[in-house]
Amino acid sequence: MTQEIAEKKIINLLQFARKAGKVVTGADACIRELNSRGLRLIVIANDSSDRSVRRIKHQINELDLTTPLMRLGSQEALSNALGVHQTGIYGVKDKQFAARMLEYHSSIANVEEQSAN
Template identity: 30%
Template sequence: MQNKQKLLGLLGLARRAGKLVTGEDMVLAAIRKGKVNLVFFAQDGGQSTKKKFTDKTNSYDVAFTTALTRQEIADATGMARSLIAVADRGFARKMQEYLKQEEDIQ
């Protein structure tokens, strides 16, 4: 559980640093351009959107996780979103470490 708190704090820091991409169209474009390293999709998000992004991230070899809820993403970033992507390799690498310790990354 402590790793989840660290992850949420790091997500907020990435937001303040301007290293997050939000919105379906923007995230899709960033995945296609190879500009994102990790995609978060809310556990309580829509299944058709989840499938679309699962397929897209697998196709472009981008890490994808459903480790957080929409409320957790909103609390950490200050944005009510069910989909966000991390556009900084350093932030993404550290977040993946926390996720692997929680075994929540695909």
């Protein structure tokens, strides 16, 4: 599977999860959900601010969580696809959606590793 196809599949899953009410948007909302241990995955746009990313990582470390982080796309592309205000951080609350997105994301990493060899 190519990187482009995998990214489209991840975005499609994010759209389904949002329609199901399983996505929170923005750093503050994600931090609140992390505090209640309600997030299974955090998707961060590649052009998100370093400060926002540091806040999320700090909260994960403070709470000793294992919530995975995924870098994907741009803030504009993700926000437009999900129909929300422009933000670069999205939290996925559903275990199955998160697992499937991570599966597609790992296929991207495998493709990148193979092309490097």
